[in-house]
Amino acid sequence: MSRPDQSEGDRSRDQLLAGEYVLGVLSEADRRRVEERMLRDRPFAAMVANWSDNLSGFNGDYGDEVPPPQVFGKIEVKLFPVRSFGRELSAAGAWWNSLLLWRGLTFASLAALITYVSLQSGWIGAAPPSKTLVAHMNGDGATSVGLMARYDTANGRLKVLPVAASADAARSLQLWLVPDGGQPPVSLGILPQTGEGSVDIPADLRPRLRNGVTFAVSVEPFGGSPTGQPTGPVIASGKAQDI
């Protein structure tokens, strides 16, 4: 065995090991040993980087092969599991099932939207002086709505910036907080149709905006849901998470 973790091993041996690693001829176990060593042995890591740079001249041997179109969608599902929002919410109550139906009937042209919500680290904790929660809700297609939301814990204000709203003017976009644990969604207010706006979060709801909750935006009759629960299709949703 080549003992790749021997840090004072002779140089030519290290050069060989680094070269073999980049060539790819090492066994799986040796590859892991080399990678572990690279983390703590900078001169050795530099040897590997040097070989990698030198041998990259062979990269011209690789051509172009267009992957099947569904591959990117699968990557997004792996990386952004909020896409499975529908499944998560189906446990939360029957209202979601009717939304799925609504979605199919009314806003079929809207691509499924994904919310990417990030909490600035340290947001959760004992009375942070002023922290910001940022939510970026992206759409996949040209017809979708992109939203940027920023929540300031100091004043309890949620600012919303529609990036590319294409919503029907006779309808309103309503923002919901979906608690974890199966409780019904709580309205956080109506989003502005265009331009930057903000939603003041009622003081009693502020403690509930934390890691693990889900935000959702639904399309409602102008002025908001008549029932206090989402009635139109959910066009954006996502879980708040620490990153």
Add this chain to the structure above:
Amino acid sequence: MATDRDIAVLIGRVALRDRAAFAQLYSHVAPKLFSVCLRILKDRGEAEDALQDVFVKIWQRADRFAATGTSPVGWLVAVARYHSIDVLRARRPSADPLDEDWQIEDPSADPERDAVLTGEGKRIDRCMEELDSDRAAAVRSAYVEGLTYQELAERHSVPINTMRTWLRRSLLKLRECLDR
């Protein structure tokens, strides 16, 4: 056609969690990286799975790119190559290299040079010309196709220990030439 700089900018934006940039990066480089996966794994289904994992790694590791100092496409190809080779090795475990072959005379002896990156790797072609053609071919196919010593030995009809010696001597000669 995206330039190296465009790709580097996109990787930087991916590091900042910009999903639109991620989609753009995918459209620019997925064909190249899929070709890498296919060439090494030689199976479309496996290559598609590998490509997914490669882009997951690119998303997760984009912040490390800036520190590498390598070309952006080179970095992306390296992610795809190493992942594909790992999949291949997990599928077909290769024997660990033997100890006795390590004593090979080293034609180069300048420790200062190792830390210096040499640029784009263009000189590799000139240095490959200094190797015997069958050894150069073995080095190249090891890299491009991710072949093991055993597979290289079979392809060139030589014993595995002979192939090991070929490749290691070739690597040392290349090192010496590249550092010259």
